[in-house]
Amino acid sequence: MTLRTKMNETVEPERYELLKELPVLFESDRRSFFKFLGTGLLVICSAAKTTAWQESGGARRRGGQELPQEIDAWLHIGEKSKITAFTGKVEVGQNIRTSLTQAVAEELHVPVGSIELVMGDTKLVPYDMGTFGSLTTPVMNLQLRRVSGAARDALIAMAAKQWNVDAARLAATDGKVVDAQAKRSATYSELVKGQQITQVLPAEDPLIPPSKWTVAGQTLAKVDGREFVTGRHQYPSDITRPGMLYGKVVRPSAFNATLLSADTKVAEAMPGVTVVRDGNFLGVAAAGSIEAEKAAAAIRAEWKVEPQSSSKELFEYLKTHQETPEPGDNYQFVSGDVAPVFAAADHKINSTYRINYIAHAPLETRAAVAEWSGDELTVWTGTQRPFGVRSELATAFHVPEEKVRVLMPDMGSGYGGKHTADAALEAARLARAAKKPVKIVWTREEEFTWAYFRPGGVIEISSAVGTDGKITAWEFHNYNSGTAGYRTYYDIPNQKIEFHPVDSPLRQGSYRGLAATANHFAREVHMDELAAAVKMDPLEFRLKNLNDERLRAVFEQGGKQFGWSKARAANHGFGVGGGFEKRGYVATFVEVALKPQTGEIKIQRVLTAFDCGAVVNPDGLRNQIVGANVMGIGGALFEAIEFQNGRIINNVFSKYRVPRFQDVPPIDTQLIDRKDKEPVGAGEAPIVGIAPAIANAIFAVTGERLRTLPMGPQLAAKGYLVS
Amino acid sequence: MPTYELRINGQPRSVEADPEASLLSVLREQLGLTGTKYGCGEAQCGACTVLIGGHAKRSCRTQVSMVAGKEITTIEGLAKGEKLHPVQQAFLDEGAMQCAFCTSGMIMSSVSLLNQNSHPSDKDILQSMEGNICRCGTYPRILAAIRRASSTAKEERP
Numbered sequence: 001m002t003l004r005t006k007m008n009e010t011v012e013p014e015r016y017e018l019l020k021e022l023p024v025l026f027e028s029d030r031r032s033f034f035k036f037l038g039t040g041l042l043v044i045c046s047a048a049k050t051t052a053w054q055e056s057g058g059a060r061r062r063g064g065q066e067l068p069q070e071i072d073a074w075l076h077i078g079e080k081s082k083i084t085a086f087t088g089k090v091e092v093g094q095n096i097r098t099s100l101t102q103a104v105a106e107e108l109h110v111p112v113g114s115i116e117l118v119m120g121d122t123k124l125v126p127y128d129m130g131t132f133g134s135l136t137t138p139v140m141n142l143q144l145r146r147v148s149g150a151a152r153d154a155l156i157a158m159a160a161k162q163w164n165v166d167a168a169r170l171a172a173t174d175g176k177v178v179d180a181q182a183k184r185s186a187t188y189s190e191l192v193k194g195q196q197i198t199q200v201l202p203a204e205d206p207l208i209p210p211s212k213w214t215v216a217g218q219t220l221a222k223v224d225g226r227e228f229v230t231g232r233h234q235y236p237s238d239i240t241r242p243g244m245l246y247g248k249v250v251r252p253s254a255f256n257a258t259l260l261s262a263d264t265k266v267a268e269a270m271p272g273v274t275v276v277r278d279g280n281f282l283g284v285a286a287a288g289s290i291e292a293e294k295a296a297a298a299i300r301a302e303w304k305v306e307p308q309s310s311s312k313e314l315f316e317y318l319k320t321h322q323e324t325p326e327p328g329d330n331y332q333f334v335s336g337d338v339a340p341v342f343a344a345a346d347h348k349i350n351s352t353y354r355i356n357y358i359a360h361a362p363l364e365t366r367a368a369v370a371e372w373s374g375d376e377l378t379v380w381t382g383t384q385r386p387f388g389v390r391s392e393l394a395t396a397f398h399v400p401e402e403k404v405r406v407l408m409p410d411m412g413s414g415y416g417g418k419h420t421a422d423a424a425l426e427a428a429r430l431a432r433a434a435k436k437p438v439k440i441v442w443t444r445e446e447e448f449t450w451a452y453f454r455p456g457g458v459i460e461i462s463s464a465v466g467t468d469g470k471i472t473a474w475e476f477h478n479y480n481s482g483t484a485g486y487r488t489y490y491d492i493p494n495q496k497i498e499f500h501p502v503d504s505p506l507r508q509g510s511y512r513g514l515a516a517t518a519n520h521f522a523r524e525v526h527m528d529e530l531a532a533a534v535k536m537d538p539l540e541f542r543l544k545n546l547n548d549e550r551l552r553a554v555f556e557q558g559g560k561q562f563g564w565s566k567a568r569a570a571n572h573g574f575g576v577g578g579g580f581e582k583r584g585y586v587a588t589f590v591e592v593a594l595k596p597q598t599g600e601i602k603i604q605r606v607l608t609a610f611d612c613g614a615v616v617n618p619d620g621l622r623n624q625i626v627g628a629n630v631m632g633i634g635g636a637l638f639e640a641i642e643f644q645n646g647r648i649i650n651n652v653f654s655k656y657r658v659p660r661f662q663d664v665p666p667i668d669t670q671l672i673d674r675k676d677k678e679p680v681g682a683g684e685a686p687i688v689g690i691a692p693a694i695a696n697a698i699f700a701v702t703g704e705r706l707r708t709l710p711m712g713p714q715l716a717a718k719g720y721l722v723s
Numbered sequence: 724m725p726t727y728e729l730r731i732n733g734q735p736r737s738v739e740a741d742p743e744a745s746l747l748s749v750l751r752e753q754l755g756l757t758g759t760k761y762g763c764g765e766a767q768c769g770a771c772t773v774l775i776g777g778h779a780k781r782s783c784r785t786q787v788s789m790v791a792g793k794e795i796t797t798i799e800g801l802a803k804g805e806k807l808h809p810v811q812q813a814f815l816d817e818g819a820m821q822c823a824f825c826t827s828g829m830i831m832s833s834v835s836l837l838n839q840n841s842h843p844s845d846k847d848i849l850q851s852m853e854g855n856i857c858r859c860g861t862y863p864r865i866l867a868a869i870r871r872a873s874s875t876a877k878e879e880r881p
Binding site: 092093094095221222225226228229230231232233234235237238240246288289290291361362363364365410411412413415441443444619620623624626627628629630631652653654658659660661662664666667 | 741743748753755759763764765768770798801807811812814815820821822823824825830848850852853856857859860862863864865
């Protein structure tokens, strides 16, 4: 595997499993579709050209239909002017239900209100690896535009045939095919009436370029906003089924514990209680959540626990528990030769940066409802990977994947933290024993303890810079936190960059921006250290070492709007941090104010300039950028997981501080709308600039160089209070 | 199990419940009012906020036995038919949500604030809302929505 591939695909240990071979690609046959949706036109779009899948033997016979394997999206046009588009992507708060609806409306020429998106239901949607890596916009937006464009052309062709005219003289508009010459038109539903047509299209049609968009590119309010403000929307934790019980897992007393014994007699004697002990799994199901809690509390379990490391010695641990990379893994990038340059450098800097473990803490904890019908299992759960969850369930219960259906109602966020099937497995195990549907909703303590974390890390950087301000050598070692964003985008002739996997002390995984939050923090703080060493303005120094035109643009335009070149007020400092992540270009600027008498530091304002190609929904994008900055403030200043001997110490919101109303400064956004570029994702990249920008602004006003995330404890030790 | 006569969204509701059961679990599990959310169970996040006699209350730490006979309002009871409460409308108008799991609690806390103080300053709003977490970080828009509701709702509120 080449380094390039590794860099793109392998980011966190949690995601290694995503590289496994993909399971079945096509789920529902044509007949079940029409049964579900009614008659009409079903358009199936294959990104790979039709001939490609035919030649590769990719077509499989199923239900009498030959269908391609490389299916990305499908779309149904029904009789009642109803358009249903299907995608394996899921809505987790990133507003993708709305922006994908805009994509369909744009190409199909239909009103937004006539479109329904079916998302993340493994029985109905095409296979999808999951909603992560900011891939929904660059991949699914494009695919839904393709399938919609293909459907529009198919409808025009149907009308042309019906009217016996040349398709070239027909146009699609507002849900109709119009023949201006003959002054006639037909709605899409009239054209498909009474038919069951399946079209498999190669999607070679040219798409409407962003510069000509009329629906996409515009602000559109959340398509189902009313459902949320009225409390009607059903999240995974809100799902109920007839006869449903509530489950509760009896958790081990520490990580990696083994169940030695369990006295379940009292619990089993409680009315309506089912107790399950299966290996290390111990849980109950009862009529209500309080009954389940009481039954679980009545169980006396004994666990064998091994001594484990603690957060106090985290950074020593990470340096001393390196793993040997798997054969074929290459986490090293080298260009030029750093050693001779360091030996002869004008200025050489060595710095170490430390990153604590943090929690995603999505407001909706993990939740699942599981229901068995014979050997068929249906699970509603909050996950970013419905097909991954299906696969985990099928494996755990020894049933074929076709027997498992996972549905993912739009959920209460994830931030990369809901990739696994935990709650789904627990609910399914209890439901099988109780012979009734079972709901599991994790408590906040469970979410803080038994979910996985954004990895902690140690990052060591050595660099050399000439008195002219040109960086000549760059050596970067990341221990444990991950490879996302570990390469530098600055133009440096001699580089050695390496990721060192570690036998991690905690269960760790994906997070918003993955390791890019850590790698950008280290790199962008180090850039400030270098600028200080050669007595250059930090922004000017970055630009001196940067050729990439789009990254220069966010730094330059953001700096201009922020007023970087203006004089700082007394006891005010400016800081900047930015970079390139998940195909987006970001630069964040921060102003802080210091009260010298008290040591109080306040973030006065933030500005983020962002380029993610053509903007699909400006309002939704601004919401994401502001939200990413707010979330980033938590990791920058005060979020850190404390653990000891296999237990999480700060496992509640009263002990684990997340950003609240009063922590949030005014946050401005500057969108660089590149109509000449295809749109890319925006949920992750805007988080990477805020932490280094804050650190650099605090340095500007205090002279204190902060190299640990979160910065709050280090500041407090030096007599500062940051808010 | 004892029976409690509750008054929820103007309707009498009779429930049999464990006296220790939280109002939140009764709303969600027995009455099907799932608009009120579980976020933490320790009255730290505000997702479960309801109104008791017009005042914000964390339903996760309120035992059902304590609220019998009191006027309970949940997110489902705010709109008058199809007409949204001005605070709900303001949240829509400002796009003040992302995943929206906090939205019910945010709206109920905002309604409570405006019930007590129809013209809150920004400082009043921030202080009053400090107990509500939006993990997606939509705080600036929620602040804007409360400001908007405060200015538009004046004449509409009784």
